[in-house]
Amino acid sequence: MAKQLDYHTIREIFTRFRDAEDAPKGELHHVNAYTLVVAVALSAQATDAGVNKATKALFKKADTPQKMLDLGEEQLIEHIKTIGLYRNKAKNVMKLSRILVEEYGGEVPNSRAALQSLPGVGRKTANVVLNMWWRHPAQAVDTHIFRVGNRTGIAPGKDVDAVERAIEDHIPADFQLHAHHWLILHGRYICVARKPKCGACLIRDLCPFEDKTL
Template sequence: MAQTRRLPPPLPFSQQVAIFSRLAESNPKPETELNFTNPYTLVVAVALSAQATDVGVNKATKGLFAIADTPQAMLALGVEGVTEHIKTIGLFRQKAKNVIALSRILVDEFGGEVPDSRAALTSLPGVGRKTANVVLNSAFNFPSQAVDTHIFRVGNRTHIAPGRDVDEVERAIENNVPVRYQQDAHHWLILHGRYICQARRPRCAVCIISDLCPYEEKTI
């Protein structure tokens, strides 16, 4: 029988405060790097971002959102119209179908408005828990934690939020990161993972929290 990997304890409160105070000082108002104009375009952008880069999604949605920034306008384009705009990103055919399907549900069941409920959001095609958490955080200012591969890596390397899977890391952030930093925590962590604490070779020499991080394989 395989043994369950033992997790290290999360960093103590004082170190959590020290880390997030530095991240906050460095970037006081972190935001998602996906371009959007309203909750609906954010839902679409995040749904399109699966297995695609934010840069690639932004290029694809620039023209799309210029003509369709409501579910009604998106439905008028149809699957073929959406496909034509997003064909440069991965899985574009299925994503186009999902965008039209979620737009139809928003119109038929939610009066054309994006619901501020995780359960309602995850009922939409192509919208999982991570997408719902991004929307709740960035569109509705709810301190939800959208854990992706970057946050999973940073949470475990730094012991800010150790976890065996994304759900455990999400709970660890909620349980251990001071409340004052919860609203922006996932933005700071994803940006830190994307640009500093990278997967193959973390940039420890320029990391502002390196002295507080217990990661043993630091680069020089």
């Protein structure tokens, strides 16, 4: 774990990220807040590309909680059976859809506590939805962000909660909205786990990682 970088270094890092892509977006396909919740819930231990492939036809049939209930669990399974843990995920999608219909009038709530009360929706999923749909500066820490935060010293922490707090505490406010997208994309495509692509890295000269690759 690298030491926490200073404010000026972090500002320079995110200035470079912004200059390269000023409005980064998540890669999960969705058409509304509900389909975003479902897509993020399905993405646990799965790739965004795999989820997008499975939900392409699904969301044409079921893009609201009521339509998902009408579709039924068995039909949902047929659409998502290429995704890991699909049976358990299908049960959670049906349960959360019923709760949204019965308790929220078919609308997705915009509070973290309400989102986390839904089956299959943890803090990370809630933060993704808050950030991507309602543009709250919420930080959804996944394995990529955890790795980048610790490797670079941008947001070091022993667990995902500590990394989330470090992002909130140390990344300047004007970068908070897009911070988690810049970090996740950097971790997914450049600062990868086994052999980071340091030669193509925008922040190579600012990063304290000792085992840089050529």
